[in-house]
């Protein structure tokens with residue numbers, strides 16, 4: 524019998540305590556699918572879950588990981604059209620499909636949302652059990668490494684740039700953190716939609732990555748005067764849109780880079796959940812700050828299409844075996860990753 528490995532978080536901390544266990548194969552109920560995980564990307568959400576810093580109760584043990592590619596292993600008896608061996612991507616923000624927001628295609632606002640790797644077990648395991656409606660078949664030719672690297676980070680950026688905001692060709696856009704998952708895909712999406720892009724990066728290597736992805740200019744956000752540099756690059760006008768996912772002081776500094784009538788779209792708070800905001804310039808310049816969370820099903824599908832037609836280039840830092848996943852989390856926490864850190868589950872010849 525196949526032994527199913529799973530890396531369980533058993534105690535919160537920085538680092539948390541994990542144990543690698545083996546168990547029985549998972550069995551799907553009527554509308555569920557068991558996916559053999561090929562690759563699972565690590566995300567800052569995993570760090571928050573590991574540390575117990577999310578503002579919600581998490582029952583332990585828990586398997587982390589929401590950035591998943593794999594192949595269908597077995598299906599419930601009411602699931603049709605998903606043959607074993609089919610390559611798939613999994614939407615990690617599981618939505619109910621029936622609440623008022625889901626009915627309106629606003630799946631990221633679902634009243635009964637569950638996150639893979641947070642509310643239910645994620646992808647740091649040989650097998651994962653998910654509702655069939657969250658599993659999307661992809662062409663046989665799809666590279667599963669590339670798929671895992673864009674499935675969550677790319678669709679988060681897609682939601683920020685095409686759902687929570689609208690880009691017009693020629694607009695000036697600032698992308699914070701070019702080396703992050705969201706950052707490296709936001710640069711590519713913004714460029715493809717015709718924007719002029721300035722990105723922030725904190726080292727020459729990260730700046731070089733930003734330029735290779737299409738950024739027109741790069742500034743170092745570790746320098747205290749970096750917002751002045753953004754204003755200089757935009758003839759003192761500032762940028763029309765900022766894609767932000769860090770929060771704290773960095774988000775406060777973003778307002779100094781923002782043009783009249785400009786918007787900041789934000790989806791994270793790693794550097795701090797509270798900020799101070801000077802309301803006078805904010806309303807005089809008619810600026811906006813817009814929250815963004817997860818993705819809709821349409822954002823998810825668009826991201827897979829963009830990957831398939833070559834418009835999104837995967838950015839992968841490194842690939843580790845499951846036994847080294849905790850080392851990958853440390854690398855992510857220390858901000859040493861340039862692009863996605865992937866954990867490989869299946870044997871390479873099978874993927």
Ligand SMILES: [Zn+2]
Nearest residue numbers: 619622625633
């Ligand atoms: Zn819902």
